[in-house]
Amino acid sequence: MGGDRTPDGSENNRPEANEEERPEPTTPVKPAEREARKRYLKLAGFGLPESPYDTIKSILRAMSKLGGAGTQVTNQQVAETAGISSRVVSGNNRFLLSTGIISRTGSSFSLTDKGVQLALAIDYSDLEESSRAWRSIASDNDFLKKILGAVDIRGGMTPAEFTQYIARTAGAPNEPDFIRGAKAVSDILIECGLVKEAESGKLVVTPEYRRIGTGAPSIEESAVEQTTEGSLVTPRQGTLLGMTIVVNVSATVTSETTAKDIENIASRIKELKEKLQS
Numbered sequence: 001m002g003g004d005r006t007p008d009g010s011e012n013n014r015p016e017a018n019e020e021e022r023p024e025p026t027t028p029v030k031p032a033e034r035e036a037r038k039r040y041l042k043l044a045g046f047g048l049p050e051s052p053y054d055t056i057k058s059i060l061r062a063m064s065k066l067g068g069a070g071t072q073v074t075n076q077q078v079a080e081t082a083g084i085s086s087r088v089v090s091g092n093n094r095f096l097l098s099t100g101i102i103s104r105t106g107s108s109f110s111l112t113d114k115g116v117q118l119a120l121a122i123d124y125s126d127l128e129e130s131s132r133a134w135r136s137i138a139s140d141n142d143f144l145k146k147i148l149g150a151v152d153i154r155g156g157m158t159p160a161e162f163t164q165y166i167a168r169t170a171g172a173p174n175e176p177d178f179i180r181g182a183k184a185v186s187d188i189l190i191e192c193g194l195v196k197e198a199e200s201g202k203l204v205v206t207p208e209y210r211r212i213g214t215g216a217p218s219i220e221e222s223a224v225e226q227t228t229e230g231s232l233v234t235p236r237q238g239t240l241l242g243m244t245i246v247v248n249v250s251a252t253v254t255s256e257t258t259a260k261d262i263e264n265i266a267s268r269i270k271e272l273k274e275k276l277q278s
Contacts, residue, residue: 046143047094048170048181053188056096057122058082059089063102063111064119072108095181099137099144127191134192139212143170144185148194148209156202162186162195 049056062082066073075093079086093109096102101115111119114137121129138144147166151157157165163182172178186203189195193208 046170047098048167048172048178049095049184050091050177050181051088051184052180053184053191055084055088056092056184056188058084059092059096060101060115060119061123063109064116064123068111069113069116070110072105072110074108078109091177092181095185099141101137131192134188135194135208135212138189138192138194144189145212147185148189148205151195151203152205152209156198156200156204158202159186159197162203 059078059082062078063073065081066077075086075089079089082089093102093104096109096115097104100112101118102109103112114133118130118133118137121133138148147162147169150165150169151162163179163186166182166185167174167178170178170182172182186195190197190203193206194212195203195209196206198204
């Protein structure tokens with residue numbers, strides 16, 4: 001096929017348009033999805049990031065370079081320092097606020113004390129210190145403890161299941177930004193050593209998870225107590241040098257708990273009992 005003809009009759013074989021002239025293809029967003037996104041962004045609960053973990057690290061490095069705890073910075077300042085767009089920075093602020101890494105004053109943000117420790121460790125690429133900082137953050141965050149508890153109760157989840165569970169539990173719409181953010185949360189929990197991939201390919205909790213303080217109930221005298229939240233508290237006793245040690249096992253049963261989950265809980269209580277009696 002020949003090209004277009006010029007006024008003098010010769011063929012014009014130049015491309016119809018340059019790459020810059022072509023409109024960028026967009027995927028239409030359904031009205032229901034748009035409304036779901038708006039509702040989610042208005043919620044006061046846990047906010048998922050909208051970027052991969054590496055981008056979150058870049059934001060925290062930039063904030064570390066701009067100042068310590070209490071230093072007020074804007075999205076634009078962080079974006080210029082990190083070499084990313086201010087839209088990307090603002091898309092992750094909700095996650096950093098939800099985890100207590102930053103605080104907000106008007107249109108400015110600042111690192112908290114915990115945020116400074118984490119950002120500085122990330123800026124120095126100190127994996128040990130950043131992992132310790134993330135574990136400290138997780139120990140004070142109800143949402144992170146909830147999703148870790150779900151992994152524990154179920155005896156593990158595949159990486160895809162865990163990502164979907166994080167997004168669904170956060171109440172986020174099933175959109176690429178939030179699925180990517182849920183994957184970032186999963187990556188954080190893996191890197192800081194609270195979950196790991198087992199030989200089965202599933203993600204399972206680690207001994208570090210046992211140390212972060214998951215809100216176990218106080219010692220009760222009764223053998224079994226059913227609480228109003230549906231938590232089954234089962235004290236087990238053992239002895240050491242004549243002293244009695246009481247250990248409480250806590251498992252929260254919610255509307256999402258399946259029969260398989262109940263079997264896993266019973267199995268773990270049995271394992272603990274056998275260890276204490278051995």
